[in-house]
Amino acid sequence: MAEENRPGQSTLFSSLRKKIVFKFMLISFPFLIIISVLISILTPYWYRREALRALEDKGRSIALIAAHSLAPAVVFDDRQAMEEVFASLSQSPVVDYVFVFDSTGREVARYQRTREVIINPEEVRRSGLLPSNQHLNQYQQISVEGKAIGYVAIGLSLRDLNHLLGHIRRVIWLSAVIIFLLGLVIIYFLSRLVSRPLRQMARTAREIAGGNFSLRAEVQTSDEVGVLARSFNTMLDELEASLNKLKEARETLETRVEERTRELRDQVAQKEAIAQKLKESEELFRNMVETLGEGVVIVDRDENILFANQAARRIFNDFEGKLEGRNLKEFTSPQQFELIRDQTHRRRQGLRDVYDLELTLADGSRKTVIVNAAPEFDPNGQFVSTLAVMTEITERKKQELALSEAKQRLEEVITELEKRNEQNRLLLEMGDNFQIAGSEEEAIEVIKRYALKLFPEEGCLLYLRRDRGKFLELSCALKPPSPPVDLLEVNDCWALKKSMPSFFQDPEKDLLCPHLKGSLPPNQMAACLPLSSAGETLGLLVFFCCPEKSKSARGPDFLETSRQKKDLMLSFAQRTAMSLANIKLQQSLKEQSIRDPLTGLYNRRYLEETMDRELTRARRAGQPVSVIMADLDHFKKINDFYGHEAGDYFLQMIARTLQRAVRSEDIVCRYGGEEFTVIMPGLSLEKALARAEMILNSVRHLELVQGNTIIQNITISVGVASYPEHGERGLELVQAADLALLRAKKEGRNRVRAAGKDQGET
Incomplete structure (x- = not known):
């Protein structure tokens, strides 16, 4: 204490x-x-x-x-x-x-x-x-x-x-x-x-x-502290014995050190002689490497340059002799440096490789070299460095790249030509199908079919003009970006007002047609192509294209593709307009051939064609067909008293009255002169007689104004015949109805009479 x-x-x-x-x-x-x-x-x-x-x-x-x-x-x-x-x-x-x-x-x-x-x-x-x-x-x-x-x-x-x-x-x-x-x-x-x-x-x-x-430590207890004291005493005993042994060993070691020192002096003299020979060999090797035309580089395991000959310095643009110690990462892009690291991993495995490497130098220039790489190991077998022989092939690579680009351009041209040939083939095929089409409906189906083939990624709208009106009706809609309008006024489209195609590249900057505002997405292009022939507007084609291209992605290739698509759209629109004009002309000629020019009713030629068709349908369906023959009473007196112009006016008014008095499916024809014929499919004789009485009453109540004179009490005589009671063929029915008409004339005119079973009197 x-x-x-x-x-x-x-x-x-x-x-x-x-x-x-x-x-x-x-x-x-x-x-x-x-x-x-x-x-x-x-x-x-x-x-x-x-x-x-x-x-x-x-x-x-x-x-x-x-x-x-x-x-x-x-x-x-x-x-x-x-x-x-x-x-x-x-x-x-x-x-x-x-x-x-x-x-x-x-x-x-x-x-x-x-x-x-x-x-x-x-x-x-x-x-x-x-x-x-x-x-x-x-x-x-x-x-x-x-x-x-x-x-x-x-x-x-x-x-x-x-x-x-x-x-x-x-x-x-x-x-x-x-x-x-x-x-x-x-x-x-x-x-x-x-x-x-x-x-x-x-x-x-x-x-x-x-x-x-x-x-020695005193051991008084048997707990952990006592165990620690006993262990401490045991350690001291062993330590004392070890010190004695070390003392003996030191004396022995001093003797051996003196002997080993003499041996080392001899070995040092031998190594100095060997080092002198190695120095001479290295100098010879260095002179040989420096005179080689190929670049020789030695890099360590971390891609640091340890040695480079003059040819290698020229490759790396090192004219000041500062290449040693720099890392290959300074002369390569990240992708090329990753290639070097992969190759170094192969060198660690003892593999030799030949590969192409692109160098990016300080002045921004690039060189391509072929690298022949071999590993170097120390006496213990550990990888220490890579010996690389470099041959510059920059010019050869440029030539190969130029050939590759030329090949790619040629393939693109071939692909584009094939694409255009296919488009031209489809356009010719579309023209052939247009010639086969006999109606506007068939032409619309042809337009839909070939629009999908020629413009698979674009949306398309087809508007057609009816009877030279102010509105165009929607006839076809293919993949529109938004629901289109069904009726389009002519003044709502710039292309129709100018009679020229309009292309809209940027909806935010271009002056859009009124019918496109609010329906065209921001990144979508549109085209309005009028369909016209001989100065007459037949319709309008609207295309929506390139919905996936943003403004920033529209490069030169995109603009070239857009130009080609414009040409294709114009060709498509021209062929469509020509086809619609031809069909319209054919229908007009057909109408002229089957219509009476004065009254607008079907003529006798169309009557004969239609009569056979309706009778065939009636036979197949088991239904009746009735024929009405009507003749204007005292028409010669009207012509003589009022003149031929008044007579023509009388015939036109009678034609309109007949059209209003019959059903939509009935066919009204001018048989000749003042005589008219009505074909009524599916109508029995009794109902046909009732319809004839209705026509008679409508004519009786007509009041025609000629100059200052009001003409009243106009009458007609009517004869009615029906299939199959009065005949199996069209000529028989017409003759039976005509005979019934003659009987109505004989009995005093202004009345309706039905044909007899034998085409005689009832």
């Missing part, structure tokens, strides 16, 4: 005894703090929770009693009874206020012990602590026979409880401090007791470190 009290051991951190004790105390210090803090926090919390629970039970009992006592007073609105209940409740020192509400929530009465505390009636409508934490509120329903008639709110003061809790907290904090200090004292003495054997071993170790190897 005298040694522990020496002046040199007075400092806390210089004494081993105090260090160990201090560490034990540091380990226990957080646990003491945690225990003290938990006691000082949890105990007041637990006490307050239990006190609040007890106060809440008490408040619940008081609220139930008050609700029971206030029930009659609330029912009869007895204020005096309520005051008596309030007086009874005020006897309890914890009751600070009482509020009574009726069933609607209206405050009926209240009691407050003191007016210093302001109570908000809205806050007391629930049970629990008020926001001020000064009162515990009990909100209880007042009921009579299970029916709620009101509510009572009773506030219990927390002043006494809070005062008591403050006193308890102070006592608990004082207790926690006492426990903490007492724990520190106990831990200090326990630490001294536990660390005593360790301190004794420390003193022994210090003396042994001073050179006294005869000392």
Whole structure:
């Protein structure tokens, strides 16, 4: 103990005894703090929770009693009874206020012990602590026979409880401090007791470190410290024996060192001779490499250049002799450097390779070299460097690239020619199909079919003009970007107004046609191509193309493709316009050949063609066909009295009357002169006679104005025949109806007569 009290051991951190004790105390210090803090926090919390629970039970009992006592007073609105209940409740020192509400929530009465505390009636409508934490509120329903008639709110003061809790907290904090200090004292003495054997071993170790190897640690216990002391003594025994052996070995080693020194001197002399020969060989090799026409480079495992001959320096444009030490990464792109790293990995495996490498030099120029690479290993078999022989092939690569580009351009031209040949073939095929098409509907089907083949990625709209009107009707819509309009006014399209094609490259900048505004996406191009022939507008083709191309992606190739598509669209539009014009001309010629030019009705030629067709259909369907023959009475007198122009006008008005009086499926023809014929498919004889009477009455009521004269009492005579009663062929029916017409004339005109079964009298 005298040694522990020496002046040199007075400092806390210089004494081993105090260090160990201090560490034990540091380990226990957080646990003491945690225990003290938990006691000082949890105990007041637990006490307050239990006190609040007890106060809440008490408040619940008081609220139930008050609700029971206030029930009659609330029912009869007895204020005096309520005051008596309030007086009874005020006897309890914890009751600070009482509020009574009726069933609607209206405050009926209240009691407050003191007016210093302001109570908000809205806050007391629930049970629990008020926001001020000064009162515990009990909100209880007042009921009579299970029916709620009101509510009572009773506030219990927390002043006494809070005062008591403050006193308890102070006592608990004082207790926690006492426990903490007492724990520190106990831990200090326990630490001294536990660390005593360790301190004794420390003193022994210090003396042994001073050179006294005869000392041994005292073993007094059989615990871990005793085991440590015994192990320490055993280690000292072995250490002493080892020191003796080392002393003997040192003497032996000194003798061997002297012998080995002599041997090394001889070896050094031999190596110096060998090094001189190697130097001469290396100088010879360097001279040979420098005179080579190929570039020779040696790089280490990290791609740093160790050696380069003059040819290699010319390849790398190194005219100042600063190539050594630089990394190949400085002369290559990331992709080419990755190729070098892959090749170095193969060199590590002992493989040799020949490969092409592209160098990017400081001035921005590029060179292509063929690299013949071989690995170099040290005597231990470890990879150390790569020997590379480089041959520049930049010009040859340029020639190969030029040939490759020429080949690619040729293939593109061939592909484009094949594409154009296919387009021309389709256009010729479309023209052949247009010649076969006999109607506008068939022509539209041809347009749809070949538009899909020639423009698979584009949308297409076809508008056709009917009877030279102001509007164009939508006849075909293929993949439009948005629902198209069904009717298009001629003035709503710039192309139709100018009679020239309009192409819209940029919807945001170009002047769009009114019918395209709002329906064309931002990145989509459009084209309006008028279909015209001989100055007459037949229709309009609208194309929507390139929906996937943004403005930034529209390069030279895109513009060239757009130009080609424009030419193809124009060719398509021209052929379409020619076809529609031809079909329209054919239909016009056909109409002229089957129409009467004066009345616009079908002529006798069309009557004969139609009659055979309708009879064939009637036989197949088992239905009747009726024929009406009508003749204008006294037409010669009208011509002689009013003139031929009036006669023509009379015939036109009779034709219009006939057209209005028959069904849409009936066929009205001018048979000749003032004679008219009506073919009525599917109409029996009786219904045909009724329809003939209707026609007769319509003509009777006609009033025609000729100059200043109003002509009335116009009449016609009508004959009716029907299939199969009056004939199996068209000529027989017409003859039967004509005979019936003659009979109507003979009987006085202005009447209807049906044909007989043998085409005679009925």
